[in-house]
Amino acid sequence: MKILIEELNINGEGLSYIDGKKYCVKGVLTGENVDVLEKSEKRNFVDTKLNKIVHPSPIRILSKCVWCDKCGGCDFMFADEKNALKVKKNIIKNYFLDFFSKEIITHSSKNNIHYRNKVSFAVNGDKIGLQKKNSNEIVEVDECLVAKNEINMVLKIFREYLGKTQNSTINHLVIRAVDNYVSVVLVCKITPKNLDFCAKKLECAFGNRFGLFLNFNTSKNKILGDKWQYVCGQKEICSKALGINFFVKPHSFLQINDDVRDKLYNRILREIDGGVVIEGYSGAGLLSAVMAKKAEKVFAVEINKTASLDAEKTKIENSLFNLENINGDCGLLLPKLVKKFPNATFVVDPPRSGLDKNIINAIINSDVKKVVYISCNPYTLKQNIYLLKDKFEVVNFEIFDIFPQTFEIESFVVLNRK
Numbered sequence: 001m002k003i004l005i006e007e008l009n010i011n012g013e014g015l016s017y018i019d020g021k022k023y024c025v026k027g028v029l030t031g032e033n034v035d036v037l038e039k040s041e042k043r044n045f046v047d048t049k050l051n052k053i054v055h056p057s058p059i060r061i062l063s064k065c066v067w068c069d070k071c072g073g074c075d076f077m078f079a080d081e082k083n084a085l086k087v088k089k090n091i092i093k094n095y096f097l098d099f100f101s102k103e104i105i106t107h108s109s110k111n112n113i114h115y116r117n118k119v120s121f122a123v124n125g126d127k128i129g130l131q132k133k134n135s136n137e138i139v140e141v142d143e144c145l146v147a148k149n150e151i152n153m154v155l156k157i158f159r160e161y162l163g164k165t166q167n168s169t170i171n172h173l174v175i176r177a178v179d180n181y182v183s184v185v186l187v188c189k190i191t192p193k194n195l196d197f198c199a200k201k202l203e204c205a206f207g208n209r210f211g212l213f214l215n216f217n218t219s220k221n222k223i224l225g226d227k228w229q230y231v232c233g234q235k236e237i238c239s240k241a242l243g244i245n246f247f248v249k250p251h252s253f254l255q256i257n258d259d260v261r262d263k264l265y266n267r268i269l270r271e272i273d274g275g276v277v278i279e280g281y282s283g284a285g286l287l288s289a290v291m292a293k294k295a296e297k298v299f300a301v302e303i304n305k306t307a308s309l310d311a312e313k314t315k316i317e318n319s320l321f322n323l324e325n326i327n328g329d330c331g332l333l334l335p336k337l338v339k340k341f342p343n344a345t346f347v348v349d350p351p352r353s354g355l356d357k358n359i360i361n362a363i364i365n366s367d368v369k370k371v372v373y374i375s376c377n378p379y380t381l382k383q384n385i386y387l388l389k390d391k392f393e394v395v396n397f398e399i400f401d402i403f404p405q406t407f408e409i410e411s412f413v414v415l416n417r418k
């Protein structure tokens with residue numbers, strides 16, 4: 001059947017409303033007339049599969065990547081670069097209209113391709129590539145268009161290695177590239193053979209600017225396990241951003257787009273005055289260090305032990321003795337800090353699951369005046385804003401295009417006490 005796409009939802013799916021039913025289809029743009037095939041219907045919600053674009057949007061383009069329809073990585077390669085961020089802005093604007101009706105400012109990425117500083121490739125025998133969405137199937141790729149060039153160089157080395165060794169113990173290859181350093185993690189069940197081959201090839205390509213690690217994982221539910229082994233090269237990536245020399249091990253979180261990360265951190269910095277900052281979910285601590293240069297005192301809470309150690313190293317390297325890195329659970333620690341420092345500015349950047357209810361209650365019942373909330377998931381962000389809405393109002397909403405070529409977006413929200 002033919003439908004007209006009226007709007008896109010926060011997952012980037014096109015919606016059409018006909019006779020009280022909501023039709024949903026992936027891979028389309030607002031205003032397009034498309035032919036769809038019905039997959040399933042449940043309580044007036046009809047899930048469909050795109051059959052043909054009958055009348056394309058003027059901003060539709062042919063994807064630059066030959067694998068993007070198959071691999072689960074980039075789900076938004078079909079709009080031109082000038083308009084893609086406008087489309088995402090409209091999705092966010094409509095979704096948050098009840099809480100913010102002013103103009104949403106957008107921050108674009110300097111690079112729309114070759115921007116990702118980290119990619120996890122799936123491995124099975126001599127097959128290596130990207131995983132199909134919601135499937136274990138591997139889509140073999142020669143290169144990933146959104147990955148930095150160094151990552152594609154490492155991919156080539158490991159394709160050769162896997163072809164030679166027929167290794168059945170490796171499940172994933174996780175590569176991070178920052179500032180010409182690469183860290184390479186082989187996720188495996190037992191130590192793979194012929195690691196010397198990889199080490200030599202990496203040395204040839206990157207000199208001493210690489211680190212090789214093993215991560216042991218037998219679980220299928222997550223990519224990385226808890227057991228790590230350092231093999232050779234540099235034990236961590238050392239880089240400089242926003243005036244801070246920082247360190248990050250492969251175990252720690254780092255924003256995946258260096259350029260947009262810096263823009264986001266600079267924007268957060270504008271919300272910081274000379275007082276106390278309580279930062280939750282602080283990762284490897286680059287943002288904490290940047291804020292510590294301006295604030296009187298920064299408390300940074302992070303649950304990952306290695307990330308907290310990275311943050312501590314960064315603190316010492318930059319002589320930031322007003323920064324206190326605390327390793328622990330934000331759900332337990334942030335409510336305590338809020339009680340002790342009621343006038344602090346609260347900065348949080350939680351994982352996709354959003355803020356713990358304890359934290360929301362602690363903020364509501366405290367004297368905190370301002371919350372700066374960074375979110376990679378509009379759905380949980382909206383739920384959390386809803387819970388805060390009686391005491392706080394959204395005074396600023398901006399979006400940062402950390403993930404070009406996908407529908408993912410990073411939101412920056414400032415909430416002030418009413």
Ligand SMILES: C[S@@+](CC[C@H](N)C(=O)[O-])C[C@H]1O[C@@H](n2cnc3c(N)ncnc32)[C@H](O)[C@@H]1O
Pocket residue numbers: 253254255280281282283284285286287301302303304307328329330331349350351
């Ligand atoms: C989206 S990242 C943000 C990191 C950091 N703000 C940055 O820009 O690099 C979320 C971080 O929260 C940490 N995390 C997840 N759950 C946590 C919890 N309950 N308590 C403290 N940290 C947590 C993760 O380890 C991760 O480093």
